[in-house]
Amino acid sequence: MRFQLTEDQRALQGGVRELLARRFGPETLRAALDTPGRLDRALWRELGAAGFFALRLPESEGGVGLGLPEAVLAFEEAGRALLPGPLVATHLAAGDVPGAATGEVVVAAAGNGLVEWLAQADVVRGDAQAAVPLRSVDPLTPLHRVPSASGVDPVAVLLTAAEQLGSATRACELAVQHARAREQFGQPIGAFQAVKHLCAEMLVRTETARAAVYAAAVTAEPVDIDAARLLADEAAVRGARDCLQVHGGMGFTWEFEVHLHLKRAWVRTYRAGDVTDSEESLAAELLARPT
Amino acid sequence: MDLTYTPEEEEFRARLREWLGRVLPTLPPKPSPDDWPGRRAYDLGWQRRLYDAGYAEVHWDASPTMRLIFLEETEKAGAPYVGAGFVGLLHAGPTIAAEGTAEQRARWLPPILRGDEVWCQGFSEPDAGSDLAALRTRARRDGDDYVVSGSKIWTSHAEVADWCELLVRTDSEAPKHRGISWLAMPMDAPGITVRPLRTLAGSAEFAEVFLDEVRVPVANRVGDENDGWRVTMVTLSFERGTAFVGEVVACRRVLRELAVEARKNGRWDDPVLRRRLGRLNAEFRALWRLTQWNVSEAELTGGVPGVGGSVFKLRYSHARQELYDAAADVLGPESLDLDRPWVLDRLSSLSYTIAAGTSQIQRNIVAERILGLPKGR
Numbered sequence: 001m002r003f004q005l006t007e008d009q010r011a012l013q014g015g016v017r018e019l020l021a022r023r024f025g026p027e028t029l030r031a032a033l034d035t036p037g038r039l040d041r042a043l044w045r046e047l048g049a050a051g052f053f054a055l056r057l058p059e060s061e062g063g064v065g066l067g068l069p070e071a072v073l074a075f076e077e078a079g080r081a082l083l084p085g086p087l088v089a090t091h092l093a094a095g096d097v098p099g100a101a102t103g104e105v106v107v108a109a110a111g112n113g114l115v116e117w118l119a120q121a122d123v124v125r126g127d128a129q130a131a132v133p134l135r136s137v138d139p140l141t142p143l144h145r146v147p148s149a150s151g152v153d154p155v156a157v158l159l160t161a162a163e164q165l166g167s168a169t170r171a172c173e174l175a176v177q178h179a180r181a182r183e184q185f186g187q188p189i190g191a192f193q194a195v196k197h198l199c200a201e202m203l204v205r206t207e208t209a210r211a212a213v214y215a216a217a218v219t220a221e222p223v224d225i226d227a228a229r230l231l232a233d234e235a236a237v238r239g240a241r242d243c244l245q246v247h248g249g250m251g252f253t254w255e256f257e258v259h260l261h262l263k264r265a266w267v268r269t270y271r272a273g274d275v276t277d278s279e280e281s282l283a284a285e286l287l288a289r290p291t
Numbered sequence: 292m293d294l295t296y297t298p299e300e301e302e303f304r305a306r307l308r309e310w311l312g313r314v315l316p317t318l319p320p321k322p323s324p325d326d327w328p329g330r331r332a333y334d335l336g337w338q339r340r341l342y343d344a345g346y347a348e349v350h351w352d353a354s355p356t357m358r359l360i361f362l363e364e365t366e367k368a369g370a371p372y373v374g375a376g377f378v379g380l381l382h383a384g385p386t387i388a389a390e391g392t393a394e395q396r397a398r399w400l401p402p403i404l405r406g407d408e409v410w411c412q413g414f415s416e417p418d419a420g421s422d423l424a425a426l427r428t429r430a431r432r433d434g435d436d437y438v439v440s441g442s443k444i445w446t447s448h449a450e451v452a453d454w455c456e457l458l459v460r461t462d463s464e465a466p467k468h469r470g471i472s473w474l475a476m477p478m479d480a481p482g483i484t485v486r487p488l489r490t491l492a493g494s495a496e497f498a499e500v501f502l503d504e505v506r507v508p509v510a511n512r513v514g515d516e517n518d519g520w521r522v523t524m525v526t527l528s529f530e531r532g533t534a535f536v537g538e539v540v541a542c543r544r545v546l547r548e549l550a551v552e553a554r555k556n557g558r559w560d561d562p563v564l565r566r567r568l569g570r571l572n573a574e575f576r577a578l579w580r581l582t583q584w585n586v587s588e589a590e591l592t593g594g595v596p597g598v599g600g601s602v603f604k605l606r607y608s609h610a611r612q613e614l615y616d617a618a619a620d621v622l623g624p625e626s627l628d629l630d631r632p633w634v635l636d637r638l639s640s641l642s643y644t645i646a647a648g649t650s651q652i653q654r655n656i657v658a659e660r661i662l663g664l665p666k667g668r
Contacts (some may be wrong), residue, residue, distance in 0.1 A: 001300065001356050002293045003580075003587040009292065069292045176662045191667025193655065199662055200654035205604050211584045212577035218294045227573035276566060283569030286550035 002217040003215070005073075012066075013073045019050055020081040029082060029257065039085050039106060039120040048103020052078075052087075053094045057101060061092070068155070072162040072217040079166025080267075082260050084140040086117040088159045088271070089125065096187045097123050111156070112273050113148040116141050130205045138263035146277075152273040154225045158216055160272045161229045164236035165206070165213050167261045171236070171243035172202040174258060178247055189246075202235075211234035223285045233275065236265035294583065297355070304360050310344055312370040318371070323618045324494050331409060334374030338406030347404040347644045350380050351388060355589040358533050359582065366537035375448050379403040379410035381534065383456040390522045399454070399475065402403070411452035413476070413500055414523070423458075423654045424467045424520060428502060430459035430474065436506040437461070437474065440483075442499060445646075449485045449498040452478045457507070461515050473519035475511040482506075492638040493629075525632040535607055536582055542614055545633070549614075553621045566618055574610045578603070583665040601648075601656045608650060609641035615640045 005013065023043055032040070047053065055071050057063020064070075071091070078087055089109035091098050094144035099105030100123070108117050110126030118124060118131055119142060131144035162240050179190030189195045209231040216224035238261035251258055269275065296304070312368040313336040318337070322329030341347050349361045350373075365372075373380050384403045387395055403407035418427040428441025439459055446455070455476040462470030476483075482505040487495035514522035548567055585599045615637035619626035626634055644650045 001296050001359075001587060002590070003583045004591060005292060045625060066621050166392070172662075176664065179664055187667060188665050190658070190664035193651070193667070196658040196664050196667075197651070197654040199664060200605070200657040203657055203662060204602050207599070207602050208577050208581055208606050211580035212573070213574075214292055215294065215580035215583070218292050224576065225578045230570060230573040231577050276562075278573075279566035279569035280562075281569070282572040283565045286568060286572055287554060 003218075005249070009070060009073055012070055016050075016074045016077040017080075019046075020083060024081050026257070029260075032084060034227055036038050036139050037119065039117060041047070041106075044085065044106060047087075047104040048101065053103060054101035055091070055092050057094055061095065062101065065067050067217075068158065068220055069214065069217040071159060071283055072213060075159045075162035076166040076169070076213075079163030079264075082140065082167070082170075082257070082264060086223045087163075088119060088156050089116070089121075090108070090269045091159065092153060092156055093123070093125060096127075109156075111149050111152050112270060113146060114270060115144045115146055116267070116271070118142070118144045136267075138260070138267045141259065143267070146223035152184045154220075154222050157272045157278075158213070158220075158225045160268045161209075161213050161225070161232035163210055164229075164265060164268055167265055168202070168206040168209060168232070168235035168271065169238035169241040171258060171261050172199065172206050173241040175199050175202060175246040178250075188275075193248060198246060202239050202242050205231075205238060207237040211255065223282065229272050230275065230278055230282070233269050233272070237262065237269065238247055240265055296360070300356055300360060304364060307346070307361065307364050308368070310346075311364065311370055314340055314344070315368060315370055321371075327450050330345045331375045331448075334376055335373065335409065337371045337374070338376050338380075338404075342405050347406075348629055348639040351385060356588045359536055359586045362533060362536035363540055366540040372537055375451060376403070376406065377413045378448065378452075378456065379408065379454075382412055383475070384411040386456065386522060386525055387475075387513055389525050390473075395475075397511060402453075408453040409448055409451055410454045410456060411446050411448045411500075413446055413455045413457040415445045416442060416650070417444050417584060418635045421649055424471065426460060426471065428457075428459050429463070430461050430472065430507070432461075432509070433506075435509050437472075437509060437512070439474070439476070439502050439505045441505055442501045444488075444499050445497050446485075446500050447497045449478070449500050450487065454478060455500070458519055458523060461519075465517060468520045470517055471519040471523075472516050473513045473522045474507050475513065476505065477511075480505050480507065490639070491641065492635055501546070507594065532631055533582070533586060537546050538611070539575060539578050539582060539607065542611060543579070545614060545618070545636075546571055546575060549618055549621050549633075556621070556623070558623065559619055564617075564620055567620075567655070571614055572611070574613070578607055578610060581606070601653045602661075603649070603659065605650055605653045610638045 030268040042250055051064040052074055055066050055074060059065040060172055067156050086106065090107040093107040094101040096164060097105060101108045105122045106120055107116050107123045107125060108121035110124065110128040112287040115128050118128060126149055128146050133144050138154050179195050180188050180200055182189050212228040212231045216228035219250050243258045247256060247258060250256050256269065301523045319333065327328050328428050338347065349358055353361065380403060384400060414423060414426060416426050428439060428443065430437040455478055457474045457476045458471055459474055460470050461472040482503040484501040486499045488497050488499055490496050492654060543620055553564065558564055580638065581603055585603060588599060615633060618633040622631060625631050659666055
């Protein structure tokens, strides 16, 4: 058993992180906020060229031929960078919708009562006929309401959990950076246990979620995916909340990026289907096998 | 990322399973929790069987993954845990193995492995708990002996132990971490008084140990004089490695039993309770994966468990308390009946966020050693 990243997986993680740092750094994120609702098609094609959407397609079909663990690592980086767009929907469409794999075509999906990025999509999967726009709480995720459809693809749930994990990791890093630099009462606020313990709990939630998300990527079992999503949702939402708290007044500003992590984490929580459904599946599983 | 086991690991598992299937039915009945000599004999008897079958050194010599498999399989089969062997096998033994002289290793290690001798731990003191390095039990040199006076607390198995791994202050002028030494104290030495302490669960799980001019040979010191703090840290990191593997396996079984009980008594129809059990399923699945993650990491770093153990302990100790609180809600008013299953476990779960480093101290460790936040008050 070697439940750790392989050399190749580390290289892939580093490659995606580097690409996103170069193409979607803090200034680009800020610029995207100034043009809400517009998807950067050039970036989308660049992601396609890098294999982000074709990652799991067999090489014989022009894909990269990698598996769920690699996809999870790539989506974790996307979550960390707050990369906008219907990434999961397009990735899942890569084998079926021509142009999705290369990033030429943007695919949105109607599921669980919402469609993300409907107006910018070239292809919409699922029933979005009666879609009604709403004023999205997340400035970087335009949303439409649609009639609830049943069942979310477990792979979509897992990739969403991977994004949550990336967000949680980033929120913890931001909180720690601030706690080390910001001084009050003559010392860094991270020296105070009240602040230090918030940061420690952020790391504990993130690392526990990481083990669950990575394991679900390896087994692809629905029950493991349900567990991963609950842990990752918690790590992302509470992580963003605690990061905001550690930043004090700055945390409540539009300027500082943590609100974007929190709002995106909320959006992802709904994208992955009802939390109660995951809880019920996990409860039912307890009775599924003899004790 | 790979969750499959190698053919060697699977073979180890299969052989162990087969052996457990043969040996467990031949064990004597478990002694009552109050029968200390009986518990000592039972726990040592189990260690002797492990020794005879070649499993005695699994806590020391086996790879982290083999140790994980050993703890997983023994728990699943319902085998005894280390019990009275805990300190010898998981604290004192590894310390002596790492820091002792050839003579010391030859004297103390074989009896631990054979299940002949029991060790207890004399670390905490009434005024040195979380701040362990503030300990005040004094040892003064007198010829070839140290003369030790002071008191220790929370010492498990003190009543039946042959040896105590003892931390003493040998230099009261030096900074507090630099004046401590590690001694092996024979528990039959004159001047030792053991007073059992009753826990909130009603049982006498640990004791206070009073030391009045106890003579301990200088030859019983492991490591250099005043180097005991470093020697001890080697020990403590073992405690936070694979120590909870069996317990996570057990918690997952309890969770399934809770679901069955809830369905039987009708409380399963309450969606709030049901979903809470579902969340606990996610929690303990994640803790099992985190264990596998930490073990795989230890495999890469050469077997020494790292600070990741603190992350695990923080999450697990809290989850265990949540589990038994949920058990109480499954039982309803019957959770007030000490004769019902899980009720005593609920009480003893309260120690988990305190023993072996409180959650507050663990958060300091995580924040300072992993996240690099500054030390402060």
